[in-house]
Amino acid sequence: MRANRNRASVIGHTSMPQCFSSSGLSISDLRQRPEFFDIVADRIWRAWWKESGHPLGYISDRLRENIDATPIPFALVAHDGATFLGTVSVIASDLAERPQFTPWVAAVWVEPPARRRGVGAALVERATRVGFALGVGRLYLCTRPSRSDYYERMGWTVIEREIGPHQMSVLVRDEAGRINSPP
Numbered sequence: 225m226r227a228n229r230n231r232a233s234v235i236g237h238t239s240m241p242q243c244f245s246s247s248g249l250s251i252s253d254l255r256q257r258p259e260f261f262d263i264v265a266d267r268i269w270r271a272w273w274k275e276s277g278h279p280l281g282y283i284s285d286r287l288r289e290n291i292d293a294t295p296i297p298f299a300l301v302a303h304d305g306a307t308f309l310g311t312v313s314v315i316a317s318d319l320a321e322r323p324q325f326t327p328w329v330a331a332v333w334v335e336p337p338a339r340r341r342g343v344g345a346a347l348v349e350r351a352t353r354v355g356f357a358l359g360v361g362r363l364y365l366c367t368r369p370s371r372s373d374y375y376e377r378m379g380w381t382v383i384e385r386e387i388g389p390h391q392m393s394v395l396v397r398d399e400a401g402r403i404n405s406p407p
């Protein structure tokens with residue numbers, strides 16, 4: 225991974241504009257909008273960690289790593305002004321069975337009333353673009369097989385299936401837009 229450029233310079237310039245479009249949807253780095261920290265932690269916890277008995281504080285601590293001044297991990301928030309719409313993270317590891325793969329687009333979440341309007345796709349695309357702008361040549365993503373199509377339509381390519389107890393699919397996005405070397 226070549227994620228060694230100054231991250232603030234990436235976010236501050238064209239690869240990370242503050243305003244996504246004129247429709248009211250903005251995508252911001254969580255560090256620029258810390259007021260969304262608690263809701264992001266809550267949503268990630270409820271969606272993926274609460275059921276397994278992890279306390280909310282465990283996720284808050286992990287999410288705090290996204291606030292550190294390192295290029296990766298980072299978290300983005302989709303919002304309409306002060307209204308939280310969704311979130312995505314780019315993190316070093318997301319699948320215990322594949323520790324050699326890094327980094328990952330993970331924790332894609334859109335608030336139920338905001339779904340099916342392209343917010344999720346916009347978040348994933350922005351996270352991908354920021355990763356590329358940081359010097360990452362390949363990003364990974366894991367999902368249930370039933371969601372694989374969704375990401376494939378966005379340009380992701382499945383490289384492995386039925387990984388681990390949850391039978392996850394592993395997908396990649398290369399900066400060039402296609403796989404040009406074995407994973």
Ligand SMILES: CC(C)(COP(=O)(O)OP(=O)(O)OC[C@H]1O[C@@H](n2cnc3c(N)ncnc32)[C@H](O)[C@@H]1OP(=O)(O)O)[C@@H](O)C(=O)NCCC(=O)NCCS
Pocket residue numbers: 271331332333334335338339340341342343344345346366367368371373374
């Ligand atoms: C998965 C998730 C992030 C998608 O968010 P979203 O904002 O609804 O995503 P999009 O709007 O980009 O796309 C969702 C669907 O709406 C469709 N869609 C997008 N814009 C649309 C529009 N304007 N009109 C109608 N349909 C639209 C997309 O084609 C897609 O269709 P599909 O479900 O058949 O693939 C969201 O459902 C969620 O948070 N789920 C719970 C957490 C989760 O499962 N996260 C993913 C882990 S891998």
